Amino acid sequence: MASNMTSRRTFLQTVLVSGTAVVTGAAFGGIGQAFAGDVQGWPKEPFSQHALAAAMTDCIGTTKVPVTSKITLRAPTIAQNGGSVPITVSVDHPMTPDDYIQTVYLFVDHNPDPLAAEFHFTPANGQAYVESRIKMKKTDHVRVIAQTNKGVLMASKPKVVKVTIGGCGG
Amino acid sequence: MTSSSGSPIMRAPSHAKKGEIIEVRSLIRSPESTGFQKNKQGRIIPAHFIQTVTVTFNGKPVSHFDLGTAISKDPYLAFRMKAEKSGSLKMVWKDNKGGRWSATAHITVT
Incomplete structure (x- = not known):
């Protein structure tokens, strides 16, 4: 991997x-x-994919990742403005040099480019935690996949965000 | 590179206890245009967005973020870091048009 x-x-x-x-x-x-x-x-390649499965495969080589409750994905249930949807991700996992969360991938299933971001961490972070704001074209699933330095993959439960006004200028 | 980009802001606590996990928040101006939209004349607005954000402490890597066009206008990013010793925290933003900005903060760890 x-x-x-x-x-x-x-x-x-x-x-x-x-x-x-x-x-x-x-x-x-x-x-x-x-x-x-x-x-x-x-990484231009995964960011240029227009389908979730292709973007995921580019990132992690598979689309089947076990869901874990160790990943907390917070996003609003209803976002009035799809142009700015606040997202918080944290992973309950050790951050020691031997075993740490190396990358957190953030996807929006049906955005024109489903891969929104790759967040890379080191043990110096102490915790795999990130907050940002993203654009969502329409009501959709947001999902996170985390990868440890040993290549272990885990996924969040997808979270549905209802978007009232799309964030892609439409 | 245009005047609509830049002005990075980074907020980190100036003091922390050794071993404490601190939160760092940041903001930078950037249009985050996707390259999919058209202007009023019907011409494609070129993609213009932050692609990488690199975080170092005393020159050593802490985090690296690769970002796509789905990040909202004027990207906001917050992350956490373990305070081990005093030093200088630096963030560097780069966009797809050659823009490069940085912000630094000193953190005293006791």
């Missing part, structure tokens, strides 16, 4: 680096943007 991740990232970085080189060359000709600004190391 971990080696899959590494190879994907290595591949991705290679692509990004070569992409940048091409653009640099083209910039003198007054054209070319394409990959222009993507931050090096940013």
